[in-house]
Amino acid sequence: MAVTRFAPSPNGPLHLGHAYSAIVAHDLAKERGGQFLLRIEDIDGARSRPELADEFRRDLEWLGLEWDEVPTQSSRLESYDEAARELLEKGLLYPCTCTRAEIEALKPRLGPEGLVYPGTCKGRLLDPAKPAALRLDVDCAMARAGDLEWEDELAVCMTADPREAGDVVIVRKDAPASYHLAATLDDAADGVTLVTRGQDLFPATHVHRLLQALLGLPVPSWHHHGLLMDESGKKLAKRRGSPSLAERRNSGEDGLLLAEQLRLHRFPAGISLAST
Known part of the structure; x- marks a missing residue:
């Protein structure tokens, strides 16, 4: 049984890259009779905005995802x-x-x-x-x-x-x-067995594997998926103002259809999937 997680930081709205990452984690867990977790990573000081966590939940629900929520980082x-x-x-x-x-x-x-x-x-x-x-x-x-x-x-x-x-x-x-440190400890505490995240975090896994050994933590498997890129070849990012899921949701877009298109790697114009 696989236990996966989606762990967004409430320092900006979610975009299509987050949606793709959440869907990958959700579907891998469900395909294997496992559990998909939501963890809010809210220790980024003044940049963390608690009200965004509720927006994240609405976004995931709009995409048709089901999850179990675990304690936030600020409680750990x-x-x-x-x-x-x-x-x-x-x-x-x-x-x-x-x-x-x-x-x-x-x-x-x-x-x-x-x-x-x-x-x-x-x-x-x-x-x-x-x-x-x-x-x-x-x-x-x-x-x-x-x-x-x-x-x-x-x-x-x-x-x-x-x-x-x-x-x-x-x-x-x-x-x-x-x-x-936080992600490594949290994944162990939450019983995550399959860490899903973008290829851009592949190098970080070397550090996390070392921390697991030093702290006597269990070792999961990893699944580093490709990244959604904009028309300039840069990954979608909050800081570059990539269109948010909330904007799409509030405009009346069909979230279930969007999720299915992302699963099929059919992306909106100007967006493609690439690995780093």
Whole structure:
């Protein structure tokens, strides 16, 4: 039995890319006699807008999806704190006060998630008055964890290689946890057995597999699906103002028909499916 989840952040409305991702997760669970979960990832500070969660539910219902809802991230802060303390006690995290501008000025190499942090703060005496994030010492963590494998249904059995992403942030300066830590802990807590998400998050899975090993968490399988792209070849995104599901729903569009078209890979004009 597969347990999948759709985990949107209420920092903007859902668009067709979200609809496609939710449908993939929903249908894989239902095809295998499993459970499809909705989890609201609402720890993005002032950007999180609680009223959007109700819009998300209406959007999913409009698409004809059925789900079970699990606790929001904002109700799980204690678990993030506990995990961060465990990693700190193991000597696997270090504080970092660098700003994005300071990191960019160093001209570090590019990795799968953008600029790779060059470890500037590692072993440095820092100003305790400056806000600090906590970064994972990936070399130390890999030495402790050893070789790790994970499976993607659309790819092959992978050996985790999180070094490509560098020393990623585990606890943000402005939030209780990074995506890496929160999503990994939440999937384990919710009993997710098949993590479905876009190909753009494929590199993050290497980091998540490492965190699972370090924290003694169960290991799911993954299904990284293709991304919906606009006519310029960029993935649909909230920040680029991609048309929202709420706008389509409120205009009287047939959500059930839209969902069926997405299943058949028949997309509105200017939108295509591609992998990264």
